[in-house]
Amino acid sequence: MTLSPFKLSFLAAYVLAGAVVGVLVIHPLNLLVIWWELARSPETTPNLFQFINARLWLLILPRHLDVAIAYTALGAVIGLVFGIFTRKYMRTSEAYRSLREEQIALIPDLMRQGETRRVEFKSSLRWDLKEKHVNRELEKVIAKTIAGFYNADGGHLLIGVDDNGRPLGLEQDLATLKSPDLDSFERTINDIVSKTLGGDLCPYLHTVFARVEGKDVAMIIVSPAPRAVYLEENKASVFYLRSGNSTRRLDVREAVNYANTRWS
Incomplete structure (x- = not known):
């Protein structure tokens, strides 16, 4: 694997700093640390500043050059390792940012x-647009749809969009x-999934937001679940599956x- 001039200069800067x-x-x-050990014998303990100052000046003497080289090499190795990890973190963050931007750009197309x-x-x-109040049953509808996607091949649930694909926004829900x-909105989604379907399933979905025609739209990206997902309804465990463009309840x-x- 070859390194680009930028990568080489990036790592070289960390090595030098190290x-x-x-x-x-x-x-x-x-x-x-050495002075602290010597301080256990107060009668022979030198002044801290004088002790460190004298020892540091010894580094410029030829016979102590090996000590200077050792600490330089140690710092350089630490700098190199830190530089490698920093570079990997930057690349991972950039990849995640690019993926998120692609997902956000996908929302208008899906609509x-x-x-x-x-x-x-x-x-x-959770906001009932007809009754003009909070309706917790709507949260169960959201959970049912997510369960259907979990049990199928995954999917995209867009909230703040009517049946014809027109943006309605999230203003009423946010209120x-x-x-x-929007952060609180995303946490609410995770809370609904955790309480109704299981907290172990939260890593298999994430939420992104986009402004469409001046209104916020949420898209919940659901990945296939590693296990069968059941929704508790009236003290019964119900299995939902995405079928066609609807979510169907399966019998036992x-x-x-x-x-x-x-899952066999």
Whole structure:
């Protein structure tokens, strides 16, 4: 694997910085530890400043050059390792940012295409647009749709969009939250999934937001679940599956047969 000039200069900067740290930071800290050990005998303990100052000046003497080289090399290695990890973190962050931007750009396209086996529209999360108040049953509808995607091949649930793909926004839903912002909206989604379907399933979905025609739209990206997902309804465990452009409830026999085929 070849390194580009940018990568080489990036790592070289960290190596150089590490070498400086090795001589000017690590070495004095080591001397401080040595002085602390000597301080156990108060009658022979030198002054801390004089002790460190004298030892540091020894580094410029030829016979102590090996000590200077050792601390320089130690710092350089630490700098190199830190530089490698920093570079990897930057690349990972950039890849995640690019992926998120692609997902956000996908929202208007999905709205134009309409509902499919892998795309569902919901007008709101909990605000009843007809009755003009919070309706917790709507949260169960959201959970049912997510469960259907979990048990199928995954999918995209868009909230703040009507059945015709027109943006309605999230303003009414946000007003019902303790903190009326998009982060709180995302946490609410995770709370619904955790309470109704299982907290172990939260890593298999994430939420992104986009402004479409001046209105916020949420898209919950659901990945296939590693296990059968059941929704608790009236003290019964119900199995939902995405079928066509709707979410269907399976009876016990259908659910068992499907689960045995899917997760066996």
